[in-house]
Amino acid sequence: MIPANIRSQESLGRVHFIGIGGVGMSAVARIMVARGVAVSGSDAKDLPVMAELAAAGARIAVGYAAANLGNAQTVVAGSAIRADNPELVAARAAGLPVVHRSEALAATMGDDLVVTVAGTHGKSTTTSMITVLLQGAGMDPSFAIGANVPALGVNAAHGTSGVFVAEADESDGSFLNYRPKIAVVTNVEPDHLDHYGTAEAVYESFDRFTALLPADGVLIACSDDAGAAALAERTLARGNTRVVLYGTSEGSDLVLHDGGPGDVAVSSPAGRFALDLQVPGRHNALNAAAAVAVALELGVDVEAAARALAHFSGASRRFELKGEARGVRVYDDYAHHPTEVRAALTAARSVASGHRVHVLFQPHLFSRTREFAREFADALNLADTALVLDIYPAREDPIPGVSSQLIAEHLSPGGRLVEPGGAVAALTDAAGPGDIILTVGAGDVTAFGPQIVQALGG
Template sequence: MSPHNAPRLESLGKVHFIGIGGVGMSAVARIMVARGVPVSGSDAKDLPVMADLAAAGARIAVGYAAVNLADAQTIVAGSAIREDNPELAAAREAGLPVLHRSQALAATMGDDTVVTVAGTHGKSTTTSMITVLLRAAGLDPSFAVGANIPAIGVNAAHGSTGIFVAEADESDGSFLNYRPRIEVVTNVEPDHLDYYGTAEAVYQSFDRFTALLPADGLLVACADDAGALALAERTKARGNTRVLLYGTSEASDIRLDDGGPGQVAVSTRDGARYGLSLQVPGRHNALNAAAAFAVALELGVDPATAADGLAHFSGASRRFELKGTVRGVRVFDDYAHHPTEVRAALTAARSVAGDHNVHVLFQPHLFSRTREFAAEFAEALNLADTALVLDIYPAREDPIPGVTSQLIADHLTGGGRLVGSEDAVRSLAEAAVDGDVVLTVGAGDVTAYGPRIVEALRA
């Protein structure tokens, strides 16, 4: 289904979500309920967000059964739902329309001014920054993000203004289902090759993404990233929309530079300069902030107000998130699952640790990604003083012969190695001393290790 014939919200009728407890699915359901759509949903487990949705007016079931569909007229199925799911099978048999989450979200956006954030890395953080900034500036956008925003307490909400800010996921091509007027592209690198097959196919998909922009639209792209810059140049060459660059290079329209100790600043083309007070560390987050600043200006926010608004952003869930401090050791968790993201997370950890040590526990995500980037992962992990690697988190993939975490461990230096679960927690708790930073990294269940390391440090 192309974005130009995506369904209208009013045409959906009663909507049933299969897998409603997922972070992306619950986001769409939450906004639909707020916009007056009759919503029902189910999930295999009784997740906390389901109680919130029930309190908002959704009909919720735990466990999958055909009877849960009741009188639903449109079905939204999560990406993890298998074809033999009893609810999906019943919906297909009944001839009900089955939408991808992104199609349902596109319908929810209606005629709002849509801001979509895409890129291989930084989508959730940048989308969250834009949302927090706009709210601080007195605008009240609707938003849907792939991670909880601690400063707001949710990952999605229906706003009172006609602005909709959404994370746009390129992993399965679903970012092509939206009708954006403003697009942010943080970076473009080969990833999700299990879906795309080749790097060239990734680049072509981003070209199709920018082609969605209308004549009065705007592409906001990072000049510091070769892939995003090349995309911007190709978009300019087509001549059908405006392009604005942000970054540290001379080519940037919104230029990021040093604002003094612990601060960064942005300069505009007219020479005006604004300091940004950021609560989140790392150059990558400063770049994300510059992108958010650019979007705010496009939406009519006063530059000084926009700069001040960024101070309200305290991070996104699982994006360099502090899990605890014990005996002077700070334990953070990060969702990084691509070598560039791992490098950015460890660079941020190094800036926080100062002269002290950084210890990382990394869990590779997907066999295919590990096969493609084993050496690059190791190169990034070698920035740490201690680098421990868990077995691969398979997610949606079956094992690939010969592909294990040992492919990464073989390239680690300084005693970096493959570890089991208990050994990982004990080793990190023993290695870390006052002032050190411990970082758990990956898109799988490695996030559960942070609290365990905190407890082990207390022992």
């Protein structure tokens, strides 16, 4: 919940970001600078985005020190910042308000019409699609996205239209800090149980999210997803806002017709309209339908909305092409939940057009591996070759008895554990012309893509 004294951009005063180089933190800082807030920030490493922020007018420091706070009046701390960080310690000692980046962003939104995108999967892609669509239709939205988007050039910007499009992250409950008028929910599944504890707590948090919508607002939910459809039913029963459904069901308000690549369309009472999508997979077709539904709520012509989606080429690490060599295409995907892995591999199958698919997967978090090991294996078994690295721990300490072996023991004969040093050679030996290699996971597995392309070319 946003502190009572942090309700507007003016109430923030001078803002200091601890961990300003992160993709989410830098997005908020970028918008604040553009909206006239005095911004400073620091990070442990000198990252490229920090030079961009400095050029825009922010005061930037490399390395953490109490003196970096300067005359800050509000401090924004990234979720990865340790309690003993000298800047965080100094801020608390001085009695400065320390807020989550979502709280700072919500305060900055001001009187804008806020569109938020939440869901267990597809948030970054759908938020990106909405932004590209609105820009292509002649609107200039402000936006904040949790991934870099090549078609936009940046992952955050201040626009002039009075519409603010933001990715709303449920992983730590921070999506409850926003006050949207239009809320998209792509899907609802148990995840981030290290934070929530139970699946029921996840569902309850989404109920609280939709309860934030005003009477003249709207929930846009995916009818193809059981969790999102159930959320829509509960929201309708509560009666606090309208509900619009999108999906392949004929009972949806916006119906998706997905005949595969080159044959995607949506239909509404206004008619049927083809979507020219550059990104493959049913999941991306559904994300596109969500974007069109938002455009219709904002009064954008549906034909203009459909045409504008042709400019969307994907978000960073979302089935991102890393290169091609020896007739083998190499993609990278951020998928870190079984449903996401299955969607990525299904998309790879469609792109491979009958050729083989090889995947290098890195599990993310010990807790998630413990909860979904069998489901991960079932998804990975869609590939011809499935190689699994050790778990990327991120913020977690090891859990006794939990390792990638829990996944490996359920893999089909084409799957096995692999050491980092042998992964590139194993994949390049297995792949032939026309095949797809996919690196998958939310950790540092992304670094393997360029290495694989280089090895194929060499």
